[in-house]
Amino acid sequence: MQEHLPVQAPPRGRIPQIDHDSIRTLGLALFSPAPYLEVMRHLVAGLRGLGLLGKWHVPAKSSLFRARQRLGFEPLQVLFAATAKPMANESTPGAFWRGLRLLAVDGTCWDVADTEANQAAFGRPGNGRGTRRSAFVQVRMAALVEVGSHAVLDAELAGCRTGEVTLVGRLPRSCDAGQLVLADRGFLGVPLWRAFTATGADLLWRVTQLPCTTGVAPDMITSTASELR
Incomplete structure (x- = not known):
């Protein structure tokens, strides 16, 4: 994603916000029958078992709604064109x-x-x-x-x-x-x-x-x- 869109570099060791939002949106497609919060639990289930989540917790549903709106369609359109x-x-x-x-x-x-x-x-x-x-x-x-x-x-x-x-x-x-x-x-x-x-x-x-x-x-x-x- 970072190769195709102008993304501001995040602090060292952190994933760009646009990638977070893109992964969550792709998860909504993969687990389409599930509610937003359940999708997030699916996406991080393996990370928790590996001890990689630390103090991270599932965000509020309203935060996920705003993230989806913030992302828009352009990043996903670019991702599709690059990987299809x-x-x-x-x-x-x-x-x-x-x-x-x-x-x-x-x-x-x-x-x-x-x-x-x-x-x-x-x-x-x-x-x-x-x-x-x-x-x-x-x-x-x-x-x-x-x-x-x-x-x-x-x-x-x-x-x-x-x-x-x-x-x-x-x-x-x-x-x-x-x-x-x-x-x-x-x-x-x-x-x-x-x-x-x-x-x-x-x-x-x-x-x-x-x-x-x-x-x-x-x-x-x-x-x-x-x-x-």
Whole structure:
């Protein structure tokens, strides 16, 4: 973290505050069902057994809330960009096919805190009842994932009304030759197909529509299919 962000040097023997806050935030993701204070107990459990905690004690819950707000998203974004790399090797089950590293793209949505700031940034999906808005604000994410390790190599987030195809269109930046990118139905289309193939990656995408409705020429599909035999 210190290599990528301008962090003021702490006193000798102490960890920078930004690293403390980052570790706590990562712990919230690892132990997501647990309350804040329980997450802290999980993180320091081994240190206490080694006698490394000294007089340290779990801080008040309000202090953890403030630390999370103080951290913001930028340090975690930098940390992800610096560490999101393929993890599988040739011995990892399901990671390679005929020498090609298997990747997959897909999208999902999840609920976030119902705040005015989140609603302004991400919006709410509609429904067919009442106010025609869902109960929760939602974020949409599209991700490029390594199949064998499930490691997320790249991701794009936006409001729930931004389409998956739009977000996936930003992911070719992390593709390269020697990879086979898998995708489910709904992503096939000339602009997206060309964006991925321009990286040198091979594609295997599910098709549920006729080529004439997607704009993809039949020979684009049959040439790929013949190589898979």
